Amino acid sequence: MISRFHFDGRLPDGGEVALPEALAHHAVRVLRLPDGAGLVLFDGHGGEVEAELVVRGKAAFARLGARRDIERESPLQVVLVQALATGDKMDWVVQKAVELGVAAVQPVQAERSVLRLAGERADKRLVHWQQVAVSACEQCGRNRIPQLRPMQPVLQWLAANRAATNFVLAPGGRVGLAQEPPPAGPVHLLVGPEGGWSEGELAAFDAAGCRRIVLGPRVLRTETAGLAALAVLQARWGDY
Template sequence: MISRFHYPGALPECGELALPDELAHHALRVLRLRDGEALILFDGRGDEVEARLSVRGKAGFAVLGERRRVNRESPLQVVLVQALAASDKMDWVIQKAVELGVSAIQPVQAERSVLRLSAERAEKRLAHWRQVAVAACEQSGRNRIPEVRALQGLGKWLAAHRDGSCHVLAPGGEVGFTDLARLPGPIHVLVGPEGGWTDSELAACDGAGCRRVTLGPRVLRTETAGLAALAVLQARWGDF
């Protein structure tokens, strides 16, 4: 496979482009690409450009070739509202959700979230999560980068939520995704933390018009549940 890289800016129509230091380091030192090898640059807004790597000392340049607009986005708009999970589980969820075609990811603080972030740490984690999304686009061929939104409390998100349908994953939920009719607009899928939603959180979701949905008789981990839901939705109404 040809290596793909996100270029953080507008891509010129033609000519030669100096690669940013971080991108050049990844291409030359991590992937060990050689002078003259093919690569693809994409701008995160839909365009990608075929290019050839030109190496001069420690610097890398891209000789730009054909530019094209390739749409690999799902026709389904799914927003994954993921309760904070501990360790590297959030990285895993974001990476795989991007591969599965999610349109946006909204981290939320839940009552039973093991991970607790101060404002400063939340900003650092947000920057890291956004880079995880970029890397997942590079790997999966997506030319548009899904938005990873700033962390919010669940209550605040529910109070502001007005756009599209809302489904909260809950063991013993009233219906499964295969029982639902397709509704217009974005589909929001709410996934609880390791300890699950509390009764008060589920009541708040009910009050905000969210529907409780089950993924079957087995209890799935937080890092599994949202991805399973995305796969089901893509199979029903997306591009699987």
């Protein structure tokens, strides 16, 4: 397979561009691609560009070829509203959600979230998760980078999104996704933390008109539930 790389900046139409240091290091030093190797570059603004690697000493360039107007975005726009999870679970969720076609990821602080992030720590983690999303796009073929939205408390997020189609994953939910009608627009998929949603949060969701959804009779972990639901949504109304 030809290696794919995200180019941070607008790609011109033809000519040659210098590869950013991190990209050049990964291509030449890590993957050991030789001079003249074929590449695919995308800048996140749609489409992708065939290119040829040019190595000159310690610098690397890309000789640009034809732009291909290829899009691999799902017709169903799903925003994954994921309560913060511990360890590397959030990395896993972001990576796999991007592969499954999510439009955006909204990290939220829930009442029972063990992980607490604010200020500089939160900003650094968001930058890290955005890079996880970029790497996932490089791997899976997407040419647009899903947005990692700024972290906020879940009830603050809810106050601004009451009118949306909001599916809340919760054990004991009333119906499964198979019983839901096709959504009229974007879907928000709310996934709780390891300890689950609090009773107060569930009451707020109900009051806002959110739809409680159950994924079968088994209790799924936070890093499993959202991804399973994403796959179901794609199979029902997306591009599966």
